[in-house]
């Protein structure tokens with residue numbers, strides 16, 4: 001199985017560019033170890049021997065971790081991320097590291113310092129981002145399982161664009177230890193797969209308490225595998241969020257959304273309309289909170305500790321070397337966000353920008369709480385449009401940010417959410433995603449709905 005996937009990578013990755021780094025030898029060795037264990041009659045986990053593509057923000061010893069940036073080129077981590085370690089402990093075979101927008105900032109992988117990934121459904125289009133590499137690897141059958149990280153939609157939006165399943169677990173439900181931080185209060189690792197049950201099995205492997213992550217929740221993961229096997233949604237109250245739809249949404253996306261809601265109703269769900277008035281401000285709050293946290297997290301790339309160092313000729317000051325390295329090592333979008341973030345956090349502006357954004361964040365969490373009294377899950381399209389063309393939005397940051405309209409509220413509130421494939425848009429024959437949001441620690445509800453739709 002591993003060799004077949006490595007062959008598929010060799011055949012298609014020149015065109016798709018899902019991978020930044022391929023670990024053929026280690027993957028084959030891991031696969032052989034699984035065969036030996038099986039031959040010796042040892043008990044193996046349900047995903048033992050199944051190959052996986054790992055987003056290149058998770059550290060893995062002996063392999064590069066670049067986060068899609070020149071800043072980390074050549075850097076090799078001395079330790080495994082908890083996610084990586086749990087995959088290895090489960091005898092999952094890691095094929096390599098997948099492409100992403102630099103430091104996971106973006107919605108198309110065009111911000112990767114190593115060139116964009118292409119959408120296997122149409123090579124002129126993006127697979128979404130930031131985790132476009134992981135999603136494209138699934139859609140191109142280069143891997144049956146992948147791992148992503150979702151800060152504002154980077155698992156769900158690429159899932160939507162490639163017709164695959166993307167799950168953002170409850171904040172604290174999967175460990176961020178060893179994940180290169182973008183915005184620590186929003187980041188969450190999660191499974192990317194082609195089927196709902198695969199996602200649940202993978203989620204079970206990586207999920208659960210980790211003492212190495214101070215924000216990890218010390219409680220058992222709900223029965224997600226049972227929910228994914230059942231798919232029984234009779235009596236479930238499904239809330240359609242009034243604010244997420246209408247103007248700005250592609251007709252084909254809206255059509256598939258309405259059909260999917262009708263399907264859920266025919267399967268026994270009760271459909272209600274809910275209003276979350278502060279969702280209208282989610283993008284504004286997200287694009288202040290994220291840059292604020294990112295500017296702080298990225299301060300560690302100072303030319304002294306990791307990767308790149310430019311201008312260190314013995315004659316320059318530390319500050320000059322730092323400035324030259326950061327100037328050369330970070331791409332345009334990363335610099336834009338560092339500037340926005342440091343501005344928003346600076347004395348005199350803090351209350352007006354960061355402080356206001358945090359208040360909106362609280363109001364969004366309250367909207368969710370009120371809505372979850374009327375409904376067990378909330379639903380919306382995953383993204384306002386299907387996959388756009390490479391180059392179409394790259395010079396227009398606001399158009400790029402519009403991808404995240406439906407996905408950012410869940411990160412701001414910390415609850416669980418997912419994108420499930422629901423067919424192709426009649427507009428352009430590209431995949432459409434259906435977005436499901438559940439309360440924190442009720443991730444099982446996502447899987448129940450996903451399984452019902454499959």
Ligand code: GLN
Nearest residue numbers: 104106150151152153154
């Ligand atoms: N597209 C969003 C952004 O650019 C999401 C990023 C993410 O989830 N890592 O910030």
